[in-house]
Amino acid sequence: MDRSSALHRGARAVVLMGVALTIAACGSAGQSVIETTYWDSEGKTHEVMIEFVAPGVTVTTVDDKVVSANWKVPSGWSTMSPIQFNPPPPSRQVGLIPVFGQTGVLLGFQIIKVSGDQVITERFAKTDEITSVLSDSKDPVGVGIVLTYNNYMSLGNNIMLSPFVSLDYPNISITHTFPGGTSIGTRSNVQGTLGVKVGTAVAPNLAIYGIAGVSAMNETLNIRFASASSDSDTVAGGTLGVGAAFQPAGLRGFGKPMSLFLEYQHTWWQDAHFDRPAASPLFNYTVHREDNTIKFGFNIPIGDQPRAPPARTASMPLKAPRLK
Structure with a gap:
């Protein structure tokens, strides 16, 4: 033809x-x-x-x-009505985590860079008099996993809300070493956060969001004086942060599309208390800690993906200019 x-x-x-x-x-x-x-x-x-x-x-x-x-x-042409789809397409749910635009659980793996600032305060147990204040910091690399319920419960046209839970192995030990080789310090064994991410899409495959959550950390106080002892405590904390998620075209893992994310989080930890440890029975110790954490990782969906919607048409009534 x-x-x-x-x-x-x-x-x-x-x-x-x-x-x-x-x-x-x-x-x-x-x-x-x-x-x-x-x-x-x-x-x-x-x-x-x-x-x-x-x-x-x-x-x-x-x-x-x-x-x-x-x-x-x-x-010179004019339209008589907006574009119409038949059948209508499903709601275009992009925003918080722009992978698939669907509701469901995402499994994420992350590398974490923790910068921990720690202050250990030593007090004489009988009088509560401060006898020493030790400030130290460290910034090792750890790993973690995160589960996110990719909830497209819209708070607006492009604003989304998703709860998450993360579990991290921060691999951080902050130790103060004295002349002669004695030392006192802490080791973070494991920490987790339960929170929400609220964000908006700035492009079809890019989103930015804020992070808020409640955290918990188990840590161990290690003392190496004339003798050695270890005591553990679990403390709570509050976490705030920001992040961005990006879905590169064609990026897949385990046969499914993936999204990448980069986040910054700051956590204020509750003070940990270690009273009269065996290696220093005349003193009480308070550990104050704040962390700045960078997280980089990827998300993949759990479960089967939804089937593709049926083929549809898009129509628009047009009106031509009047011939002169």
Whole structure:
């Protein structure tokens, strides 16, 4: 079929970037151009120049991944209603963690860089008089896992709320060593956080969010004086932070799309108390700690993915300019 016969029949097929479009027009024939941009469910854009359009209803059969479109109507033409999808696409749920745009559980793995600032205060047990204050810091690398309920409970058009729980092995020991080789310090055994992430999408595959949560840490006080002893305590803390999540096109893990994240968190820990430890029975010790943590990792969904929605059409009634 040549170009003229295609125009006469009011139909033209276009294939670009894997999106198949079939244009069907009604009304008197008239040649013009519509610039069309489609967004699919993975945030990719597909731009198409439709070379023929006629007055009436222009119907485009779109790929089942298409969730929104923008038609730039030629100068002098007007639209009689917004673009309509049939059947309507599912809600485009992008935002907090832009992987799949769906509700479900995500499993994340993360590398953590902890910068811990610690102050150990020693007091004479009988009088509570301060006898020593020791300040130290350390910033090792640890690992962790995080479970996030990717909850697209919308607080607005593009604002989302997702609870999470994380469990980290910070691999951090902060020790003060005295001349002669004696020492006192703490080791963080494990820590976890239960909280929420609230954010918004700034692009189809990029989101920023805030973090708030309640944390807990188990730590051990190690004393190496004339004798040695170890005592453990579990303390609570509050965590605030910010983060960003990004879904690179085509990035997959375990056969499923993945999103990357980068976060900064600050945690204020409750003071840990170690009274009359065996290696220093005349003294009580209070450990004050604050952490600055950088987390980098990836998320993958748990469970089966939803089936693709059925194919649908996008239509827009067009009105041509009056002939002079």
